[in-house]
Amino acid sequence: MSLRAIVDDPNAYWSGLTRAEQGVSGFIAGFVVLLLGGLFTGILAPTYFLFLVGIAGMYSLLSLGLNVQWGYTGLINFSVAAFFGIGAYGTALASASSSPVAGNLAPAVGLFVALVLAAILALLIGIPTLRLRADYLAIASIGLAEVVRIVILNEDQLTNGSAGVRGIPTFFDGWPLLDTFPQTMPSVAVSWLPSGTVVLGQSFWSALLNVVVVVSFIAVSYFVLKRAHRSPWGRVLRTIRSDEDLARALGKNTYRYKMQAFVLGSLIMALAGVFYAHLNLFVSPGDLSPITTFYVWVAVMLGGSGSNRGALFGGFVIVAIREGTRFLNAFEFIPFDVAPLRLLLIGVIIVLLMRFRPEGVLPPQRELIWPSVVDDAPEQPDSGVRDSKAGESND
């Protein structure tokens, strides 16, 4: 799917896509037009728009993480919010000025602390449960999420308790150049918009930096996951998901693989937490509310379990629904307040999805064999692997 292929022959590229891919591409194009329209007419402030992109990226990271656990390996983890919270608190307690533990360390150290804490937590929950059937992990993880939240809420001397942690620096604090980037950038006044002049000032530049952070986190995770997904390692995980006994009989140490997948997924979730802490500059126990877990599960199922780009897409859609419903109130012909209905709306989407497209919008389409090997193979599958299951053809 290189850019070159698109430029060389856009028609062939388009017809080479599955119907779902065409649909999603069309949807994204339409959505981008809508957003540009919003920016253009001044309904959507540029800084707020970048903030939304950051939040969407954060959900995409969480979805990528859960996708490793559930989508690849079939591990049911209901403690997404806990790993997100551990990531956020890990970096906050290391770098914030109000941290009761360490404080004022570089955010890079905070990132490291967050990842280490998340890995330890994943190991602690994985050691007793991953040898058992999948449902035990599910139950234990529900408990874990609450335990982590309540510990953070009550251990005042370690976490500031319900007061939360204030004074978190931005992610680039202490970096050369990037630290003072928002201050040094000039204010740009955009006057050609129909809605009047918009000034892109300091807050715009710092929001842009945040987007840079989240995009780099996603890029790194995506690169790692893409390679892992098409490797023999990922293949063992997918075998475990379908039939763990088969994997064991073929000599695979399934406990070890499940642990690796669980820790890897948790680390990516913690990355999302790190980003959030340096975006919001304040974290509190409320950020660990179980609803986050719920949203991320919806995102993964919507995108298509086992598909990396599906997880990315799902993350963005969830934020679009969550935040988009705010704007619906601008339409006066809708006689009631739409925003509180967003949970209902997400519920309706899940029901429709399960009824009409249980494999998700963008399920994995291709054979997952080490890239250069399978591209050289004489024979290629003439259709997507998963398509047939849902009874939908490619043409």
Added chain:
Amino acid sequence: MTDSQASQVANNDSSSEEQAANDERAANMDKENVVLRVEDLVKSFGALVATDHASFEVERGTIMGLIGPNGAGKSTLFNLISGFYESDAGRVTVNGTDVTDMEPYEIADHGLIRTFQTPRKLEGMTVREAMLVGPREQPGESFIKLFTDPESVREREQRNLKDAQEILEDFEIDHLATQPATKISGGQLKLVELARAMLAEPEILLLDEPAAGVNPTLRKKLAEQIRRLNEQGTTFLLIEHDMEFVMSLADPVIVLDRGHVLMEGTPDEVQNDEGVIDAYLGG
């Protein structure tokens, strides 16, 4: 507990003397070149003794059949040998190594691979992709090596794909290679299972009812393949209910009844044995 199970438990007590009388007819334990040795294996589920001091040996290079009436404990025995169940007592030795109560993957490392009675389909994989799960100790199965040594991952993957293609050709199912693994028939799936197990390069392969649910044509093909692979050096132990299939293929055959080995013999001996006929008729 069902009635039949209860009566089976009651029978077990009275059968101990009977069993002692049978012992000289039981499995031959003096074989020359043994791949798999099972000694006095015991497993009970609550009051039900599923495996009752089972002992036998599998000689290298043979195809051994394991038959017995329903509930004789054949599948339990397989699960014990391959490490899926923990035994209560007894010993399992593969190639001279004691593998009793090891994890299945460790036992596989010692050269013992098994298949399942009802193979489950690997969702979202093509047939050749599913085949690639077979080979053991692939460098690409280490997460770290994906990034530190991608070249060796690629080389091995290429070789494995070639091997998979070849073995599918040998099995005359190479036209299925790029089909979704969920789309092929039950019989084809059994062939794919066997082919995949061969990619793990087992010294001894345990097949749990390889012919069950397979149509006669494909069944013949399956038997041919097992014979061919055996000639190339793989030892087989197979559970089978289809008498024609097992009797034409296996030698020797051991008969399991109520968890212990009733007898071992050539197909002819087994088929004409009164004790075996009694066991099957529930005498």
